[in-house]
Amino acid sequence: xxxxxxxxxxxxxxxxxxxxIEDEFNNKKTETTVISAKSKEKAISKLExxxxxxxxxxxxxxKKEPVVGLVVLRGQCVHNGHVALVDKMxxxxxxxxxxxxxxxxxxxxxxxxxxxxxxxxxxxxYGKTGKYSKLKIIELRDxxxxxxxxxxxxxxxxxxxxxxxxxxxxxxxxKHDASWFSIxxxxxxxxxxxxxxxxxxxxxxxMSGTEIRKSIxxxxxxxxxxxxxxxxxxxxxxxxxxxxxYENIDVDKEKTSFEKRKG
Numbered sequence: 001x002x003x004x005x006x007x008x009x010x011x012x013x014x015x016x017x018x019x020x021i022e023d024e025f026n027n028k029k030t031e032t033t034v035i036s037a038k039s040k041e042k043a044i045s046k047l048e049x050x051x052x053x054x055x056x057x058x059x060x061x062x063k064k065e066p067v068v069g070l071v072v073l074r075g076q077c078v079h080n081g082h083v084a085l086v087d088k089m090x091x092x093x094x095x096x097x098x099x100x101x102x103x104x105x106x107x108x109x110x111x112x113x114x115x116x117x118x119x120x121x122x123x124x125x126y127g128k129t130g131k132y133s134k135l136k137i138i139e140l141r142d143x144x145x146x147x148x149x150x151x152x153x154x155x156x157x158x159x160x161x162x163x164x165x166x167x168x169x170x171x172x173x174x175k176h177d178a179s180w181f182s183i184x185x186x187x188x189x190x191x192x193x194x195x196x197x198x199x200x201x202x203x204x205x206x207m208s209g210t211e212i213r214k215s216i217x218x219x220x221x222x223x224x225x226x227x228x229x230x231x232x233x234x235x236x237x238x239x240x241x242x243x244x245x246y247e248n249i250d251v252d253k254e255k256t257s258f259e260k261r262k263g
Contacts, residue, residue, distance in 0.1 A: 011092055012036045012194055014065040014168055015043040021054040028057065036191040040064070069093035069196075070167035072140065072155060072180075074101045076111050076209045077235050078121040079227050081173065085198050086126070089171050092196070096135050097164060098122060099155055103139040107240045112213060115139050117238045121231045136164055148183040155181075169194045217244065 018032045033050065037043035040062060048056065069089040075082055075098075089096045103115040113121075119129070119137050129135050138158055145151035159167065170193050172178035184192045207215070207226045215223035216239055224232050 010038045011067075011169070011196065012038050012191070013067055015040060015062055016065055017043065017047050017062045018060040019047065019051075019056055020058045020060060021051050022057050023054055030060070034065070036194070065168070066094035066165065067092060067169060068095045068097065068165050068167045069169045069171055070097045070099065070155075070159070070181075071171040072099035072101055072177075073173070074111065074209065075118045075121065076102075076113055077212060077227065078118070078125065078231060079207065079209060079212060081208075083125060083228055085171055085173055086122075088196070088198055090126075090134065093169065094134070095165065097159060097167060098135065098137045099140045099158070100137060101140050102142050104141040107243070109213065109217075109243060112240050112243055113238060117234075121234065124231050124234060125228055136162075138162060138164070148180050149187050152181050152184050167193060169196055171196045171198070173198065219244075 013036070015035050015037060016032065017035060018030065020028055020030050022028045031051075033047065035043045035046050035050075037046055043062065044059070047059075069092065071085060071089065073082060086096065086098065100115055100118055102111050105111040106114040122135065122137060123129060126135050127133065129137050140155060140158060143151070143154055145154065156166065159165075170178065170181040172181075172195065175197060178195045178197050181193055182195050207223060212223040212226060216236075227235060
């Protein structure tokens with residue numbers, strides 16, 4: 001039997017190309033264009049097609065722009081599925097931005113940990129998020145967005161507000177998650193943001209955050225193998241003790257509630 005091999009899609013990068021072009025009347029001008037392509041050679045090929053009616057006298061410079069990855073998640077709590085996704089971002093991106101969702105709520109069954117505790121979880125895994133760190137974390141509130149483009153615009157506005165570069169790629173754990181940002185390509189043009197999807201629940205990679213929280217409430221130990229070892233003690237120590245009074249979580253109700261909060 002032939003083994004089925006699936007090749008991962010090569011990620012496109014943005015190239016800024018400065019060139020001198022000449023038209024049929026011998027008029028020359030300098031053009032600077034940003035082109036999304038899988039390689040420098042393909043970027044030049046796209047440039048030539050773009051200016052097929054002109055003579056490209058000289059390519060003055062070509063520069064690969066930094067790859068800026070964005071992922072939006074609650075991380076209640078951070079588990080192996082989240083880490084697999086962010087590991088991928090660290091391999092492929094020059095800068096990794098994690099947007100912490102639902103930061104207006106904490107000490108509840110749906111959102112037990114405070115934003116600062118969730119940030120600490122990430123820093124325990126990847127190191128401090130200071131000025132020279134590759135990892136940046138921003139806080140996002142639920143805004144009751146009436147449309148997906150409203151949510152995407154809000155997130156990009158928050159990123160711009162803290163002087164971080166505009167994301168070039170969005171990383172998602174599902175197609176549904178990706179749809180909240182792929183809408184930007186429909187609104188603002190193809191390759192406004194590129195989408196990368198890694199099913200964070202594939203191959204029994206982890207429990208969901210809901211299942212982990214329920215396991216903690218039920219005083220079970222099975223959740224620990226689905227959470228990075230370096231944060232297991234921290235997760236236990238910071239889980240609000242008052243929530244241990246609750247014995248049951250309605251999983252379906254929680255999922256419905258979360259989707260309503262996102263709009």
